[in-house]
Amino acid sequence: AFAALKDAGEVVTWGHYEYGSDSSIVADRLAAGVASITCTRLAFAALKEAGEVVTWGDAGTGGDSSVVADRLAAGVISITGNTR
Helix, strand or coil: CEEEECCCCCEEEECCHHHCCCCHHHHHHHCCCEEEEEECCCEEEEEECCCCEEEEECHHHCCCCHHHHHHHCCCCCCCCCCCC
16 A cells, blocks of 8 residues: 655555555545654554644554554654554
8 A cells, every 4th residue: 555645745545455545534634734654564654743643554553543542642753663
């Protein structure tokens, strides 16, 4: 799967849905203001300009951040992922 970051901060995703390409559940949050994107093998995380993290893709590899969502709502300056 791929995720493209456009100059206005919009994220566009495509590819096989099992590999994290389906961002429809968070599409409204990826429409603008994204500063960077990182990924694991099957999930993506976008860091927004305001320090919020938005995740999507396979829940078991990081696509579901609901357990720590309150800690990712603001103030994040960097994200790093791994592939295992």
